[in-house]
Amino acid sequence: MPFGTRPLTPLIHKIERFVRLSDVERRLLQEISEAGRRVSPRTALIEEGDEPPGAFLVLEGLAYRYKQRASGRRQITALLIPGDLGNLDAPLQSRMDHSVGTFSACVVVWLTPETIRTLQQHPNIAHGLRMSTLVDEATLHEWLLNVGSRSSLERLAHLFCELYLRYQTVGWARGQSFELLLTQSDLADLTGMSCVHVNRSLKELRRRRLIELTSRRLRILDWAGLKALAEFDAHYLHLGEDREGLASDDLPLPLPLHNGSGKVDKQLDCARGGLMLVQVKHS
Amino acid sequence: MPFGTRPLTPLIHKIERFVRLSDVERRLLQEISEAGRRVSPRTALIEEGDEPPGAFLVLEGLAYRYKQRASGRRQITALLIPGDLGNLDAPLQSRMDHSVGTFSACVVVWLTPETIRTLQQHPNIAHGLRMSTLVDEATLHEWLLNVGSRSSLERLAHLFCELYLRYQTVGWARGQSFELLLTQSDLADLTGMSCVHVNRSLKELRRRRLIELTSRRLRILDWAGLKALAEFDAHYLHLGEDREGLASDDLPLPLPLHNGSGKVDKQLDCARGGLMLVQVKHS
DNA sequence: CGTACTATTGATAGATATCAACGCTGGTGG
């Protein structure tokens, strides 16, 4: 496939947050990630009511799950960043009860039921996938809390905290910033507010010097402040034991992934310095 | 255990919505349901941060999952009615990221990891449990949509539609009504509104002759109207093929559960006829 | 018969949506 010197698939990074993989398993995941297909931005991948076309894996870009109301108003129920999976239990369902679409250009792998079965036969992968599902569910709980009980400012702050950490984990953060592939209208559909109000809330977040947001790049100016405003507790993301030790109000620095070797891998420099991912060796 | 002539455990009813169980499997589930323990109303079952004490099954009463904020404000993220399970993947998690408590007096069974493993070894049960998890997740999506994008009136209407159908499915509805074991303040925490506003919204629902709510009993006066107001589509509850055929704006009648024998069981008459369930203790 | 929780109501303040207008930008076709 056409993506130059191939970076380690984000799926491996993700799963190795939870479990140690064997070489065979790692190779399997890597192979699966070869079949990525480009998808245009703002495209529907799956529509509500469809028969589930199988599971999928996002390798690049930003996708999302959403539900649409008769009025046209939509609620976004999940953001899918590189390494995230969708519809793992597609074979169990006869109809999709929500839609999936892309925000940006994406690279997506479709997984057949057989592929999924194969994956499930590897105990560590199976375990990792279940953990990943758990995190998705925990995130849903957190979002419900967010939308149901936080003010508009808090909601945005919380979303940004979550997104920043998630991007950082897969190496798509650059220093204290990341590319926000969402319009204000998208943010509105994520947080259950109107887009005019999103605009004003962003203005307020900027005024308080918590964030900077210009030309699609969100820079976190005051991590402690943003976190405090959002009452953000990263535990639900299960970012790994390493990370737990972080003092709760420091700006989180990219930390070694759990690669078992004890040495910091290149991933880090990448997240910190802004270089692209390079193949990383685990032993 | 102390519950007289024993009705079929709601878990069997629930799982047989999805799959046909063998006699052995049915007996296993029935046995598991013998170990019910009474829990007082308004009691914490599990607190956020705890080590997960294993999975549990609600046999009677109403329990709920929730998250609490520093301010004391809480968001309820799920309601657990008879037949509902919680924490099936407890063994995978080291800390609870939310709390669980009871609204009413409940009868709850705690399931050890070994019990869960045993259950998983029966293919139909395993399948049924996965389906049940899927429904829980779909419900979470629906709630996020509810809280994020519906008006206060619509939110309550939607909640009532869901609850009514769920209660009906497990035989706890009585004609067009069911016992609402929630205070207005609980409803507020469910829907993300203030309790004063819940009060006023209920008033409005009554004024429109959609519902009647007196002394804990919620009667649906105009199912079609309530459903329309809430844009309620029951599909996400996966109530079973039988039910799908229902004309979408009729008042749903209790239908035979798929128990394989072809004959309607007692549980049903109960729901249909308006007699109260026998040997049930409320406090 | 208190006591505590729950439900109800009114008055008010605050938050957020809606409507409308305008400038900017990037892309597209002539």
Add this chain to the structure above:
DNA sequence: CCACCAGCGTTGATATCTATCAATAGTACG
């Protein structure tokens, strides 16, 4: 290459919704 167009961001004015505060009445229960 330029003119145009569509989508996005921004702002102001206004209406609506919802929370908050406070007081009262009803209800359950010991």
